Amino acid sequence: MEVMEASQATAVAQVQAGDHAAFQVLVEQHSLALFRVAFRMTRSESDAEEVVQETFLRAYQQRESFEARSNVGTWLYRIAVNGCIDLLRKRKRHDAHLEPLDSDEVSAPVLTLASSSPAADRLVYSAQLSQRVANVLERLSSVERAAFVLRHYEELSTEGIAQSLGLSNSAAKQAVFRAVQKMRKALEPWAR
Amino acid sequence: MKHLSDEQLVSHYYSELDDPLEAVKHLETCDDCQTRFAALDRDLSFLKKAAVPDRPEDYGHHVWQRLEPRLKETPAQVVPGRIVFRQWKLAVAAALLVVTGFVAGRFGPGRESPQPEPVSETARDRILLTTVADHLDQSQFALLELANGADSNGLDSDQARAGELVAANRLYRQSASQAGEASLASVLDELERVLIEIANQPPDVTRRELREIRRRIDDEDLLFKIRVLSSQVRSREKKDSSKSLL
Numbered sequence: 001m002e003v004m005e006a007s008q009a010t011a012v013a014q015v016q017a018g019d020h021a022a023f024q025v026l027v028e029q030h031s032l033a034l035f036r037v038a039f040r041m042t043r044s045e046s047d048a049e050e051v052v053q054e055t056f057l058r059a060y061q062q063r064e065s066f067e068a069r070s071n072v073g074t075w076l077y078r079i080a081v082n083g084c085i086d087l088l089r090k091r092k093r094h095d096a097h098l099e100p101l102d103s104d105e106v107s108a109p110v111l112t113l114a115s116s117s118p119a120a121d122r123l124v125y126s127a128q129l130s131q132r133v134a135n136v137l138e139r140l141s142s143v144e145r146a147a148f149v150l151r152h153y154e155e156l157s158t159e160g161i162a163q164s165l166g167l168s169n170s171a172a173k174q175a176v177f178r179a180v181q182k183m184r185k186a187l188e189p190w191a192r
Numbered sequence: 193m194k195h196l197s198d199e200q201l202v203s204h205y206y207s208e209l210d211d212p213l214e215a216v217k218h219l220e221t222c223d224d225c226q227t228r229f230a231a232l233d234r235d236l237s238f239l240k241k242a243a244v245p246d247r248p249e250d251y252g253h254h255v256w257q258r259l260e261p262r263l264k265e266t267p268a269q270v271v272p273g274r275i276v277f278r279q280w281k282l283a284v285a286a287a288l289l290v291v292t293g294f295v296a297g298r299f300g301p302g303r304e305s306p307q308p309e310p311v312s313e314t315a316r317d318r319i320l321l322t323t324v325a326d327h328l329d330q331s332q333f334a335l336l337e338l339a340n341g342a343d344s345n346g347l348d349s350d351q352a353r354a355g356e357l358v359a360a361n362r363l364y365r366q367s368a369s370q371a372g373e374a375s376l377a378s379v380l381d382e383l384e385r386v387l388i389e390i391a392n393q394p395p396d397v398t399r400r401e402l403r404e405i406r407r408r409i410d411d412e413d414l415l416f417k418i419r420v421l422s423s424q425v426r427s428r429e430k431k432d433s434s435k436s437l438l
Contacts, residue, residue: 020263027259028252035251036244045245056259065427085336133242143337151206152239158208166329171353173203180202184235 008072016063027056030073033154034080040149041084043134051087055080070163077156077164081146088142136186140179147172148179196225201232321429327360328422331383335415338390339406354390361387379417386414 014022034055038048058079059066066075137145146165150156156164162172196204196215203209204219219225248254334357338350365380389405409415 020260023263024256024260027256031252031255032247035247039244040242052255053259053262056255057262060263062423065423089336089339130242133239141337143333152236166326166333168330171330173208176206177199177202180232180236181198183239184232187235187238 012063012066012072015060016066023056023060026059026072026076030076031056033073034076037077037146037149037154038080038084040137040153041081041145042087043137047087051080051083054083058083071160074156074160074163077150077154077160078166081150081164084146085142132187136183139186140182143167144175144179144182147175148183151176195222196229198228201225201229204229205232205236321425324364325422325425325429327357327364328418328425331357331361331387332415332418332422335386335409335418339409339415351391351393354387358384358387358391376421379414379421382412382414383418386412 011022011025015026031052034052035048038051038055039045042048042051055076059076062079066072137148140148143165147161147167150161150164151158158169158173158176161167161176162169165172165175167175196218200209200215204212204215209215219229330353334350334353361380361384365377365384368377368380386405386409389408393401393405
């Protein structure tokens with residue numbers, strides 16, 4: 001771990017000096033994790049791709065402000081989550097004139113395609129499950145959603161979530177707890 | 193041992209309890225808590241199944257190929273000069289000393305306790321900048337959460353957080369004003385008015401009133417202003433931190 005931190009500090013110092021090769025290493029290390037977070041936040045592949053690009057671009061612009069004692073991954077998560085929240089905000093404003101979808105109306109799991117193939121059934125079920133989880137995630141506030149994604153899927157510690165979201169440890173813990181409670185309530189008809 | 197709370201069960205699921213052994217022992221002997229934990233485990237495991245679209249193994253390389261041409265047009269952001277926050281930091285330092293003195297007097301140990309070691313000016317500046325930057329970040333997230341929340345969520349959690357932020361914001365705003373930092377004081381003033389408005393909403397706030405608060409946050413570009421301010425303070429903090437290492 002100490003070796004990793006030392007090499008990370010070296011990489012960051014090189015990036016801060018404008019070394020593109022060092023920045024490429026960071027990009028290749030962290031792209032997939034950022035894509036996962038961005039996709040779970042935005043539920044759109046193209047938006048998630050865009051968030052990944054913008055995150056690295058902003059990180060490069062703001063490389064001077066990176067603090068040596070921080071974790072690069074946490075810093076990148078922070079920029080990415082901010083980007084996702086901005087994007088969701090713009091999307092919400094854009095869609096404001098549309099009739100909102102009521103996520104309560106999403107039906108419980110029913111295989112809607114008639115099929116005798118178990119594999120096809122599983123695919124349909126998987127798609128419905130993903131849609132249901134997406135609908136439930138949309139019921140969370142942006143901070144709750146980010147906290148839950150970082151905790152549940154990226155397995156960050158409370159401290160890591162707090163640093164990524166600019167919250168105190170207790171606020172981060174509360175955000176995860178509130179998200180879990182809301183998710184469970186919304187999933188009651190499904191998860192039985 | 194009494195039953196585990198829902199919050200303790202969630203912490204246990206994520207292996208974040210301070211004393212996990214105690215929880216494990218309790219779960220071994222308590223059917224009720226076992227059942228609740230099993231239900232939580234089942235629900236959270238269910239949520240894990242939601243998939244993310246596959247990316248190729250060399251996805252990071254693809255990202256880099258798209259990104260690299262854009263970097264050449266992207267200079268590092270310029271860090272503003274030290275003079276900008278100098279007086280303001282001193283005023284905030286004085287204000288914080290009053291607050292910490294009050295807290296220490298009220299909640300601290302008796303007078304016979306040894307006095308803390310004095311900290312250097314650089315270290316103090318760094319602490320101040322960190323405190324102010326954290327406050328701005330927390331305010332930003334509180335407003336973002338409100339701006340993006342569903343109408344049906346109401347304002348309960350937003351109000352509690354806004355109430356906590358108002359007191360700190362007032363301190364920083366007054367200090368900035370006394371130090372003649374008009375632009376800083378102005379943004380903090382705008383922030384404070386919105387925070388107070390959120391904190392003072394009635395419990396049965398209507399959707400229309402919620403939308404009105406959100407519209408105001410949007411119209412005043414408050415989030416953008418806070419983000420710029422926070423970025424400037426963080427830059428100063430980092431520069432001070434580098435100097436202290438020399």
